[in-house]
Structures are given as structure tokens and as C-alpha cells.
Amino acid sequence: MGATRRTMLIGGGALAAGVAGLAGRRIWLDREPAALPAVDGEGHLLWQNWSATEHAYPATRLAPASADEAAHALKTAAGPVRMVGASHSFTGLVPTPATLISLDRMTGVLGHDPETNQASVAAGTRLYELGPALAKIGQDMPNLPDINKQSLAGGTQTGTHGTGRGFRAVHGGILAFDLATPRGEVIECSATSNPDAFNAARVGIGAFGVVTRFTMQNHPLSRVKKVTSLRPREDLIAGWDELLAKHRNVEFYVIPFSHWGQLITHDETTEPVRPRGPDTDTDGQMKLKHARDLLEFATPLRFWMLDDLIAGMPEQVAIDEGWKLLSNERSVRNREIEYHLPRETQMAALRDVLDAIERYRSDVFIPVEVRRIAADDAWLSPFYGRESGSIAVHTYYKDDYRFFYTLIEPILRRYGGRPHWGKLNSLQHDDFAALYPRWKDALAVREALDPQGKLLNPYLTRVMRRG
DSSP states (O other), X not given: OHHHXXXXXXXXXXXXXXXXXXXXXXXXXXXXXXXXXXXXXXXXXXXXXXXXXXXXXXXXXXXXXXXXXXXXXXXXXXXXXXXXXXXXXXXXXXXXXXXXXXXXXXXXXXXXXXXXXXXXXXXXXXXXXXXXXXXXXXXEOSOOXXXXXXXXXXXXXXXXXXXXXXXXXXXXXXXEEEEEOTTSOEEEEESSXXXXXXXXXXXXXXXXXXXXXXXXXXXXXXXXXXXXXXXXXXHHHHTHXXXXXXXXXXXXXXXXXXXEEEEEEEEEOOSOOBOOOSOOHHHHHHHHHHHHHHHTTOHHHXXXXXXXXXXXXXXXXXXXEHHHHSSOOOOSOEEEEEEEEEGGGHHHHHHHHHHHHHHHOTTOOSOEEEEEEOOBOXXXXXXXXXXXXXXXXXXXXXXXXXXXXXXXXXXXXXXXXXXXXXXXXXXXXXXXXXHOTTHHHHHHHHHHHOTTOTTOOHHHHHHHXXX
């Protein structure tokens, strides 16, 4: 009896010490990253992106109020000249020690045609501003991304997308745009006016000039029904094509270290308005984080705990105009890698990604996002020439994300994926050249518009120029 009691005391002490050690480790890892100086030694203010993966101290900041001012700034400013919208891209598109241009003074709906549902929109308009502005004239964008904080220019230049059968990315609605170039010109680009520039710079990652105005093809304002429900993840994976055929917009999130996923559908309806409730995503992600913190090294218990918490949760329903429901609040800061794969390889790639995470990355807790996007013909669009399925993996902003490049990216590349231009990836010039059939054509247009390379910062130099 004494020996048993002694053994229990020793074992309990070891367990307590182990729990205390794990708690101490997590407290250390969960400390806030050190803040960068707000001003550098030369008095230049800090620019930093939302995820704190990139920063710079630009010597000059400009905010043109017109296309002519933007063209003059490009011609006369010191390079590299880079453009900034909402600072939501994770990659090195924006940093420059020289000139940073914001389009925040160029916003709003400039005109519209009620018969064709077309609208002229200033390029600096944020998507969350554009929704209500279009609603006032009876229009709505046909699709919206998961978040709406981006500017229209920033979102379209990086290929930002929503989801749904037959729905193209945001740039798919562009009929024409005005482009200020480093030569000091403003050119109109469309399928019939400067068509090569239209095709190359529609998704141009800010490497061709400053887009100042868009003509957008919109849809009549409509009401949609949003349903959010929890489903077994195997049902979601096996039934993905059926779900796409059934719903106007559909996506799902797989919850790591559980057997569940979250299904989100949108369908047009005439039912009475039922406003969306308060945001619950932030609270949900923090609960997933707490489960990770408690059971990071006890995977079977983590599966059991999450499955028990998720099972039986009720569905959520909201009915309203599309622009109010298609985008969401995402306040939990993270780092993200997202690739767009051929439609036929998406689910196989997803299974391999989930297997890799649950075998080797017990620190991951943010759900893996799954969407579908229609093909388009913009030369540098990740969806050029093929319907694509996207897979996005996230980490908390305090956690190490280098495994994206060693564990996740090789899987997504093996299945033929192209990276989102605004999300983390390790690809360089030759990699992109192999992925894009019109890569050389697009770069020829870029060189003609910017022969001195004024728009190329170090990141874009690696992407756009070999060597």
C-alpha cells in the first residue's frame, strides 16, 4: 500500500511538473513579438503589413488625387516606387526604401449604367465601402473575398477571389481600367484598347503601373441566404463536387485535429431579411487555440476533446444583401500560404496537407480553407485557363511559419498549384515562368511600360527578372 501511494505521489508530481513545463513553454512562445521602431535613424516612418511579415521605412510617401497626379509621381519619384492598399498582402510586394504611393484619395463610385449594371469605380475604394455604394445604385459585385478590407486595386492586382461554381475572382469583373505608367502617361486598357496591357496588368501585382480607375461588370442587387453548419470533414471532402453543383457560393474549413469541418453556403432567396448575428469566428479560433495549448502533445485527446465540443453545434442562418454576408471579420492575426490547384487535384492535395499537419505540426489550430474559383484569361491570374480549387493553411502570428515552405508548399506544388500573389510562397522567376503560359508575353509588356525597372523592389526583381 505504501509503495503504491509513493508511486502515485511520484507520478503525480511528475505529471504536475510536466503540465507546468508545458504551460511555461506555451507562455514563452505566446509572448508578443518585439515591436519595430516607429521611426528609423533618418526620420522615416515605419510601414508594416497586417501580418508583420514585411516592413519598410519609405523616404517619400505620396497620395495622388487623380490619374494625372499618379502618372507624374511615377515619372518623377525616386525608385523603387511601390503602391500600397490595405497592407493585407503577406508577400514582399510593397516594401521600398524610396517612394510609397497610396490611392486613399481616389475612392468612390464615379458613374454607372443602370441598364448594363456596369460601374466606374476609383481604384483606391475599399471593398467594404464599395458594397454599400453599389447597393445605392441597385448593383452588387458578383462575388467577394472572405475579407473586405482590401482596396479594389490591391485586391484585383493580387488575384483576390471568393468562391463558387462559375464565379471568377474579383478581377474577373473588370471590363476596363486606366493605368498610370512610369513614362508619365495614362493609358486606357480594355479588350479593344491596349489589349496586351489589359491582359498583362489586370492581375499585375503593381509591376506595370498604378491602376487608377476600373469599369466593373456587376450584378443586380440581390438577397442571399447564408447557412453555416458543422459537418464531418470526410463528408465535405467526398461531397465537394455535389455541394458545388447545389449552391451558388460554397466553401468549407477543415478544423485540424478533429473530424469536423465548417460548411458555408450562399444562395439567392426572396425570404425575409434575417440579419447576421455578432461575429463568433474570433471566439471560435481562440477556443481552438486553447485546445492546442492544452493538448498540443496529446493528439488523440485533442481529437476527442474537439469532436466532443463540435458535435451537435447548431447551424447559423442569415439572410441579407450579398455584400453584407459574403465577407467576414477576421481579427485573429495570422500568416497564410494559399495555392490554387487544378480542380481535379484539389481534394487529393487537401488530404495530403491535412495528413502532414496532423503528423508533424501539432501547433496548427486555425482551420484550413477550401474554395473553388472559375477560370479567366488574365495572363498572370492564378486561375488563367483553368477552373481552380484553393487550399489555404494558416498559422497564428506568434507561431513559426517556416514549415509552409518545407512541408506544405511541396505538396501544393506537386499537385500543380499556383500561389496566391498576396500569400506566402518561396517561388522565383523560373518557377512562375513554368506555371504561366503567357509569362514571357506579360513580362514583355512590363518592360515596355517600365524599361528602367522603377517599379521593381527586391521581391519583384526576383519574380520578374531571372538571375
